[in-house]
Amino acid sequence: MAVKTIWQITHSCGHQAERDLSDRAADRRAGFAEWLAKQECTDCWRAAKDGDEQDKAAWLEVKRAEEQAESDAWSQQYRMPPLEGTERAVAWGVRCRHQVLAAAYTALVLEGETSETEWEEIEEAARTVTRAGWWIDQRSSEPDDLSELLQAATEADRPTENPHF
Template structure:
């Protein structure tokens, strides 16, 4: 007699289904059927997943709004100029600028040996970079590299003899 291929499953969510387990080796069907009984049925699993994704999306939206408000307040407090770019890039750039400069301040001044006077020069240089895309591009940079990156950004703004090189 052949091992059955259709197994009745009473799922943990209370639903019943008949599962075709012919794709599994005969000696593994019973164990898999037992495991399936500890799981929700496919429809309940999908509904749960969709609800979790909606919860995650709502949480992320709230988190982004909080970060945006904090970054804009920080920008006003430290007299940072508005950024230039698309609406989406500007809001992202404001958050990135805040995160980059806050991380650099912590690493260089609070934990490092950069003086407040030297930091003010870095901050003043940062005020000259108003392209949102630049701040987005630097979001993963190391705090120690900030001065050099800002120098390169301000040097790039200067006209050259041949703008194509």
């Protein structure tokens, strides 16, 4: 007599389903059927997963709102100018600027050799970069690179003089 291929599974959620286990080796079907019985059925698993994704989205929305409020307060405290760009880019850029400058301050001043006076010069240069996209692009930069990046950004904004005219 052949080992059965169709198994009646009662899942942990209480739902029952027939499963065709013919794609598994005969000696592995019983163990797999036992494992399936300890799992939720496909419909319950999907419903739970959708709920998890909704919970994750809600958590992320709250987290972003907290980060945005913190970044907005920081921007006001340190007299950072408003950024330019789309509404979405501005919000993201404000968070990125806060994170980039806070990480740089920690690495360069608190843990490094940069003086408060030197930091004030870096901070002043940062105030001149008001394009949200620039801050978004720099979100993964190294703190040690900030001065050079700011210098490049401010030089790119200056008109070049043509000595031939």
